[in-house]
Amino acid sequence: MIEFRDVTKVYPNGTCALRDFNFSVRDGEFVFIEGVSGAGKSTLIKLLLCEERPTSGEIFVNNFDLAHMPRRQIPKLRRTMGVVFQDFRLVQNMTVYDNVAFAMRIIGAQGRAIRRRVPYILNLVALTDKARRYPYELSGGEQQRVALARALVNNPSLIIADEPTGNIDPQMSLEIVELFSAINEQGTTVLMVTHETALAAQFHKRVITIESGSIVSDVKGGDEA
C-alpha cells in the first residue's frame, strides 16, 4: 500500500529533508508519524501526495510509482487518498454541504450520487445538523470533521492526516483521533502525522518516529499482531 525504498529528498537549496528512508504500511494499518518541527514530516506528506518527487529511491502508494509517474497521473493517485490538514483548508464561502460535495464534483461525480453520498458522510462525522452552516460559524473540531468528511467522501483507501489536531483543544483532539480510529476499523488505512506524543500513546497504534530526516524508531502498536 505505502512503500518507501531508500528514499532521499534534497531540496534545490541543499537542505536534505529525508535520508535513506525505508518503511512500508500495509492495507488497513493505522500509523502515527511522530517528530519535532523540521524532522521531515512535511516532506514526507509532500512526497506521498506527489507534490514533490524524491531525489533518489522509490515510492509506491496504492500501486502508483510516485518517483516516475507522469504529471497527468497525479490526479488519479490523489483520488485514491483523502487528505486532512492542520489548517482544515475549507472554502470559506461554501456551506459545509458544498465543501464536501465539491470534492465529488471536482472529480466529475453526478448529481444523484452526490445527493446520496454527502448526507451519509456528514452523518458519519455527526454534522448533519450543521450542513447549511459556513465554516467560520463552526468550532475548530467541527471544521476538522468537515475536512475529514471531505477526505472520506470519495471513498479513499488511504487517509493522510497532517497534524489534524494541531489547531484543536485537547478534548476535541481525542475525539478526532477516535473518529479516525473508527474509520480505520472500517478498513481504511490511516497515516497520521503529529508531534503530540502523549496523544498518540493513548491509542496503542504503530508509531514511527523520525528525527532529522531519518527513522529512529518504529514501534508496533499494542493491538497489532
Next chain:
Amino acid sequence: MKLRNFPYLFREGLRNLLVNWLMSLASIGVLTVCLLLISNAVLISMNINEILDQVASGNRIVVYLDANMDPAEAEAFGDKLLALNNVDAVEYTSGAEALEHWKEVFGEENELMFEGIEDNYLEPYYSITLKDISKINETSYQLGEMPGVVEVLQHDTLSNQLINIKNVVTVAMMSIVIILAVVSLFIIVNTIKLVMYSRRKEINIMKYVGGTDWFIRWPFVVEGFLIGVISGVLAFFVQWYIYQFVATGIVEDIRFIELIPFSSLWQPLLAGVCVVGALIGMLGSALSIRKYLRV
C-alpha cells in the same frame, strides 16, 4: 472534458463571475477600454483607407484618340477600353463636344476665335476610372499601346503618393492594433492573477482532492469568456456612440470627406469586439491560472 460535466463547469464559471463581482467588474472595465482602443484604431484605419480611395477615384486617366477617327468608331472605342480588366468606367467626349465646351468657356464675345475650326479639330477623349489605382502604371501602358490612341494622360505623382500613404497607414494601424492587443492581454492576465490569488486556497484544495488541471481550469476559462463577451458588447455600444458623435458632430462639416456609415459597419464590429474580447479573456484566464496548478 466530458460533455456531461459541461453544465457544471459553466455554472461554476458563472457563479465565480457573480461571487467575485468586484474583481469581475474590474476585469470588464479594463477589457472594455482595451477593446475600445483596438476598435478605434481599426475604424480610423478603415476610414482613412476609404477616404484615400475616394480621393483616388477622382484621379482619372484621360485617353485621347486620333482626331481623324470616325465618330461612330470613336464612340464604340469605349467597349474596347472596358474590356481591359482594370477599367471600371469610361466617359466619352467627342471632338465636337470638346469644342463646344471650350466655346462656352470663352464666351460669345470670343466666338470669332473659333471661326473656321472644324468639328474634328480637337481629339475625342475618354476619361477612365480605374478599379485598382495601384496598377495605374500598367494600365496606362496598356492604353498607350492600343491602336488609335494618341496620348495617355495621368497624374503619376499624385497617385503614387496616395498608394504610399495607404500602405503607411495600413502598416501603422496594424502595428497599433497588435500592440494594443498584447497590452490588453498583459493587463487582463494581471487582473485575473489578482482574482486567482484571492482564490488560490480553493484551487489548492481542488488539486489535493484530485481534480485534473482542465477540470479546475474550465470554470475560469468560462469566466474569462463571459467577461470577454460582456466587455465586447459594452465596447460596441460605447464605440457606436463615439462614432456617431465624430461622424455627425465633426466630420460632417468637412465637405469632401465622407465616413463609412455605421449601419454598414456594425455587424462586423460587434462580432469583432466580442470575438477578440472572448479570446483575450479565455487566454488570459488559462495563462494566469497555470502558476496555481503546479501543486
